[in-house]
Amino acid sequence: MFLGRLSNLFKLLVIMGMAALYLSACAKKEEPCNCGAKNQCASYMTATDTSQALNLVIDETFSTDYQNKILQAVSEWNNYGATNKGRKLFLPRIGAINPATIPELDKCSFSGERNSVFIISDEAAQKWAALKLGANIPGVTIRCSTDGELDRQIIMLNPKILSPEYVVRVTIHELGHSIGLNHSCAEPEDVASDYLACAGLGKEHSYRQAVMFPRIEQNLWTEDALVDRESLQFNDKERAACILR
Numbered sequence: 352m353f354l355g356r357l358s359n360l361f362k363l364l365v366i367m368g369m370a371a372l373y374l375s376a377c378a379k380k381e382e383p384c385n386c387g388a389k390n391q392c393a394s395y396m397t398a399t400d401t402s403q404a405l406n407l408v409i410d411e412t413f414s415t416d417y418q419n420k421i422l423q424a425v426s427e428w429n430n431y432g433a434t435n436k437g438r439k440l441f442l443p444r445i446g447a448i449n450p451a452t453i454p455e456l457d458k459c460s461f462s463g464e465r466n467s468v469f470i471i472s473d474e475a476a477q478k479w480a481a482l483k484l485g486a487n488i489p490g491v492t493i494r495c496s497t498d499g500e501l502d503r504q505i506i507m508l509n510p511k512i513l514s515p516e517y518v519v520r521v522t523i524h525e526l527g528h529s530i531g532l533n534h535s536c537a538e539p540e541d542v543a544s545d546y547l548a549c550a551g552l553g554k555e556h557s558y559r560q561a562v563m564f565p566r567i568e569q570n571l572w573t574e575d576a577l578v579d580r581e582s583l584q585f586n587d588k589e590r591a592a593c594i595l596r
C-alpha cells in the first residue's frame with residue numbers, strides 16, 4: 352500500500368536483502384577451482400544434489416500475480432537446464448505448505464527433504480525477527496546441512512517488502528542459492544581470500560551484472576546501464592555449469 356516512488360527509492364537504497372544463510376560453519380566446498388574463475392572459488396555453497404530435478408512447491412497463498420512471476424523465474428532456470436543438461440532443474444507446483452516445513456524460532460527448525468524446495472510467503476515481521484533476519488529483507492534462502500551434506504532448504508519471500516516488480520529477479524536469485532550458488536562477489540562481511548569483493552566492481556563487470564549479485568541495485572547508481580536481472584546472465588550460467596550434475 353505504500354509502494355510510492357519514495358518508498359521504492361528508499362528500498363533500493365536500503366535493502367540489500369537477498370541473503371543466503373550458511374548454517375553449517377564448515378560446509379564442504381565444491382571444488383570450483385577446477386572450473387570457472389579463480390576469484391570465484393569460494394562463491395559456492397554446500398552442494399545440492401542436482402542429479403535429478405528438485406521438487407519445488409510454491410505456496411498457494413501467494414497472489415496469482417506473484418505465483419506467475421515465481422514461475423517465470425523457475426522457467427529461466429529450467430530453460431537453462433534444458434539447454435545445458437537436457438532436462439529441467441525444478442518441477443514446480445502450486446500447493447499448500449505444511450506448517451512443519453516452515454521455520455519458527457530457529458532457522459533450521461523445519462522439516463524438509465533433500466530433493467524438495469519450498470517457496471513460502473511470510474509477512475510476519477516478528478517471524479523474520481525471530482529468525483534474526485533483517486526487517487528489510489525481501490527474500491531469503493535457508494539451507495540446512497548435516498555433516499556437510501545439504502538436508503533441506505526453504506525460500507521465504509515477504510510480499511510486504513518485496514514489491515511485485517522485483518519478484519522475478521529476487522526469485523531467480525534465491526533459486527540460484529537453492530542449487531548451490533553463492534553470491535557472484537563478496538559483501539564486506541563475507542570476504543574470503545579467494546572470493547572477489549563486490550566493492551569496486553565496474554558496472555560492466557560480469558559479476559556485478561549477475562543475478563547472483565547480492566544487491567537489488569537497479570537505479571542505485573543512476574549511471575548504471577540497466578541490467579536485466581530477470582534472466583540469467585553470463586556469469587550465472589558459467590558458474591551453474593560448474594556445479595550442476
Ligand SMILES: [Zn+2]
Binds near residue numbers: 524534
Ligand atoms: Zn543472496
